[in-house]
Amino acid sequence: MSRTAAVLLVLLLAVPAPRAFAAGKKAAGSTQTSQKSSTSSESKSSETPPAQAKPAEAPPSDAPVKQTEEPSMDFDLLEPSTSAESPRLIDPEMEAAIARRRTMLTIHQVTGLTMAATLAATVIVGQLNFNDVYRGGGDTGRYKGWHTGLAIASTTLFAGTAMLGLLAPTPFKKELRLDTITLHKVFMSLATAGMLTQIVLGLVTASQEGKLSQVDLATAHQVIGYATLGAVSAGALMIVF
Numbered sequence: 001m002s003r004t005a006a007v008l009l010v011l012l013l014a015v016p017a018p019r020a021f022a023a024g025k026k027a028a029g030s031t032q033t034s035q036k037s038s039t040s041s042e043s044k045s046s047e048t049p050p051a052q053a054k055p056a057e058a059p060p061s062d063a064p065v066k067q068t069e070e071p072s073m074d075f076d077l078l079e080p081s082t083s084a085e086s087p088r089l090i091d092p093e094m095e096a097a098i099a100r101r102r103t104m105l106t107i108h109q110v111t112g113l114t115m116a117a118t119l120a121a122t123v124i125v126g127q128l129n130f131n132d133v134y135r136g137g138g139d140t141g142r143y144k145g146w147h148t149g150l151a152i153a154s155t156t157l158f159a160g161t162a163m164l165g166l167l168a169p170t171p172f173k174k175e176l177r178l179d180t181i182t183l184h185k186v187f188m189s190l191a192t193a194g195m196l197t198q199i200v201l202g203l204v205t206a207s208q209e210g211k212l213s214q215v216d217l218a219t220a221h222q223v224i225g226y227a228t229l230g231a232v233s234a235g236a237l238m239i240v241f
Helices: 002-014 016-047 092-134 144-167 180-207 213-240
Strands: none
Touching: 092 144, 092 213, 144 180, 180 213
């Protein structure tokens, strides 16, 4: 009985060993299988191409269009000038001379027009006095005082106007050319010669009272008076127009 029990005990101990070996072998196979599956999955994932980006969907036709901001119209057509940005150098003396010249020439124009009107009145009254004395007007002498007074006034205005034009400062050099200013100077130079001649003829004519030469001198005085008035009028027109 003891021998039989010993055999059974040996059998019982010997049976679990193959099972454990089979279980271990099964576990090792499952481990290798899992490693192979992970390796194959990694190779598949590396061979699989990346997914393409999905194109953006176009907005529906009835969707509101977003308005873009209009460009500003505040811009310069020309490039900024460097000279305009830099401060301009101003000469105080030149600025003062220009201002003084402008003032004197403005007065020159006013007195010149006044002188022209006074000279026209002098010529008209002088013609009336000539008719009264030398053309059968009775030699009443009613125009003589008016003619003398207007002659003095027109001569004084002429001299003052000329001095304003000559003494006006010239801060900048001006080239000589044929323009209205040059023509004005030419006509007024002729008028100056006429005025000087009129003064001399007027005094000589008055001194020849009662002589035959007085008529000739008075006639020359009359003609030069009209010529002087014409030169003054032409010079004034060059400035006004």
